[in-house]
Amino acid sequence: MSSSLLHPLTSPFTTSPSKPNTFKARTNGFRVSCNVKPTNDDNNETQKLILPAYNIVDRRNLLVGLGGLCTAANLSNLSSALADPITAPDITSICKDATSNIKLEGAIRTEKCCPPSLGKTIKPFVFPKGGEKVRMRWPAHKGTKEQVEKYKQAIAAMRALPDEHPHSFKQQASIHCAYCNGGYTQVDSGFPDIDIQIHNSWLFFPFHRWYLYFYERILGTLINDPTFALPYWNWDDPAGMELPEIFLGDESNPLYDVYRDPKHQPPLLVDLAFNGSDKDPDIDQKECNLFAVYRDLVRNASDTKSFFGGEYVAGDEPIKSGDKSIGSVEAGTHTAVHRWVGDSNRPNGEDMGNFYSAGYDPVFYCHHANVDRMWKLWKDFGTPGHVEPTKDDWLNASYVFYDENQDLVRVYNKDSVDTRKLKFDYARSDLGELKWSKSRPPKRNVKSQAATIPLGDVKSLDQVKFPVKLDKIIKFRVKRPAVNRTDDQKAKSKELLLINGIKFSADKFVKFDVFVNDKVNVGTDKFPTPCDPEYAGGFAQVPHSERSKMKMTSAARFGLDELLDDTNTEGDEYAVVALVPRTGTQDLTIEEIKIELVPVV
The missing domain is CATH 2.60.120 (Jelly Rolls)
Structure with a gap:
């Protein structure tokens, strides 16, 4: 889709009458920094190729054109240097209907996932103040009465907001739809016809961490509780493998969602290796689940790429190019839970079974809180090879969200790594007591x-x-x-x-x-x-x-x-x-x- 077809968005939800909801189209291009290693080892200056700011240049065509000027030895380095990190655009100004992966004839949620515009400019992210209390996320099956009631109150308050409010239940659900189903393109990187996709690559973990970060703070703001923390579905612990009770009931419960698989209710345990069919009841599902988590975090996650997924940079098409590798947790337990919870009777598997609708089920955020916890545990074990990506294209990949103050904020992967600086954590676990960490499948006789x-x-x-x-x-x-x-x-x-x-x-x-x-x-x-x-x-x-x-x-x-x-x-x-x-x-x-x-x- 050309940039001329990307439409500005307006909303009656403005916070300042003196600042109208106007969108000024971008007319400039971009600058490309080509970090080619100098031939003189004593020279620490980075060689740069500066492209005209008034002309959008396709890096792929540029590379072909420069091929005759480059030696075979440095052409591959130049190719890498021409890449830029994925950069989300101004999400309130440039957005389109999210039509990817939706069978529209059977859809029960809207594909119109663009956020409202409040006429604000994007601010840089600022870490929470040092004196702010750490939000301690809690296992959903062990929540205290106070924790559960506050959670329900916060979700009820979010549901009560008008749909056009950036903090509304619909708008928060639509974040996943827009970023995952083709709502935004790489226009800020010079590729207005290429969508942004935050799954199936090294963007998966940091994007969802930022998503939950703002979602959690918004909920706390709605009930005026600066210590509010999300629950996590502790499906890696035998005691937490059922769909948490707090999400059950009927529509009188703000945590309830009608679009869940009716066959997968307690006391049935979640299947962390779900393949679309329910397993033989004679199988020890609890033991099987522990093996699944062990594979995702130990056996199949020995290095950065295996755990996080492959590289994905500006100019890569989410369908056809990029490093084309999915991380162990994303392909394993993460996807299994999505499909196990979603209603198998719906053509799109709503809500949890499809990315465009997953955010409409409160279970989604609880599930992803545990997925995020897997990242933290993987790193906390201190195993050699368990490190985040270090390339600039990962560190400086960025997204835009509405924060708890209704301000647009740009956040970067590099700032998502340390949960202590973000002022949230998970209920303490003795790493040696995590049952899955000792659940290597038994040796074959x-x-x-x-x-x-x-x-x-x-x-x-x-x-x-x-x-x-x-x-x-x-x-x-x-x-x-x-x-x-x-x-x-x-x-x-x-x-x-x-x-x-x-x-x-x-x-x-x-x-x-x-x-x-x-x-x-x-x-x-x-x-x-x-x-x-x-x-x-x-x-x-x-x-x-x-x-x-x-x-x-x-x-x-x-x-x-x-x-x-x-x-x-x-x-x-x-x-x-x-x-x-x-x-x-x-x-x-x-x-x-x-x-x-x-x-x-």
């Missing part, structure tokens, strides 16, 4: 395994023509870079299974599971469950699409060091990888599968 994996028609990768279609179960023999590695070698680098170029229809829920070295069910199409050591993990996506039903591209990473030990296959030269489609994979294809050793930073 050798006596229950076949002596070897029957290969049959299982082909090695050099015998397979990629891309391959995942419309049925497929297996590959993947050569490993090394075998029988020592503990010291494993401490220096992690063995990862990489599934790249996953292309799928983005208008539906997608899920497939990955098993490695299954020696148990010989000669059948049955596989161990997500409770077993052969389960590497799954790839899952809540719908992301355009109305034209474009394909989306992503990737997934799975840790193998523990899995190979637990399946007694550390000495095998090849790993047998099985991909098992669960839902939405009829036209899904995969471009590459490989195993690599990734250094621990």
Whole structure:
């Protein structure tokens, strides 16, 4: 969409009669700083290429044009230097209907997700004052009577506001819709025809942290309580795996939402590896859930990219380009809870089962508070490799929100890292007492395994023509870079299974599971469950699409060091990888599968 089609927004909700709701169109372009490493090592000055401010230049075309001026050695550096961080525009001035991933004929929520304009300019973010009391977020299943009542009062106050108010229930829900369903473009970076998407990349964790930060402070302001703190759905603890009781009842409860799956009510436990179908009741769901959290935070999260997701910078299309990799929590427990709670009887899976509508269910914020807590716990463990991205394109990516004072504020990823400076925290947990942290799946009994994996028609990768279609179960023999590695070698680098170029229809829920070295069910199409050591993990996506039903591209990473030990296959030269489609994979294809050793930073 060209910038001329992006429309200004107006609202009767103004706070200053002297400041009309007017929008002045942007006429200038942008400046590009190309940080190419100097050839003189003694020169600390950064070389810069300054583009005309009056002319919007497409970096992709610029790179092609500069190719003849660059050597092969520095062309890749120039390409990286031409990137800029994702920068949200003035959300009240440039916005469009959020039509991505919504089947409009069955939608129960509006696709008009643009916020109201109060005629204000964007302010820089200022950290809370040092003397402000820390807001202590609390587990929803353990809330005191006072905590629960304040929470209900705050949500009721938010629901009572006019829809046009930036703090209203509708406007807060619409934030997720606009940022996730194509409401904003990268116009401030010179790409007015490319949408911003905050899922499926390294933006996932920081964006949602900022979203909750302002949401929490707005609720506190509505009930005049500067210490108000959100609850979190403590689904990583066995005692908190049911949908919290505070959200049950009927419409007299402000925390209730009618659009939830009626089959998934207490005492049923949430399925943290949900694939669209309910599991065998004989499965120990509690144990399975602990394994799922362990995989997301330990086994499949050994490095920054595996946990946060791949790079996503200005000029990248959310559908077709970018680093195309999803983080372990986002693809795992995060997506599972979204789909498990959403109403499976609705065509769009409202409310929680679709990004455009998820914010209409108060459970969404409670769920994401625990997702955010996973980031904090992952870092608190102090494991080597557990660090936030350090590239400027992550640190200086920014978003715009209305704060608790109805002011527009620009916030940056770099300022989201330290929760102490943001004056919120989570109920204290002894890291050694977190049950999932000790929930490594049990080692497979050798006596229950076949002596070897029957290969049959299982082909090695050099015998397979990629891309391959995942419309049925497929297996590959993947050569490993090394075998029988020592503990010291494993401490220096992690063995990862990489599934790249996953292309799928983005208008539906997608899920497939990955098993490695299954020696148990010989000669059948049955596989161990997500409770077993052969389960590497799954790839899952809540719908992301355009109305034209474009394909989306992503990737997934799975840790193998523990899995190979637990399946007694550390000495095998090849790993047998099985991909098992669960839902939405009829036209899904995969471009590459490989195993690599990734250094621990």
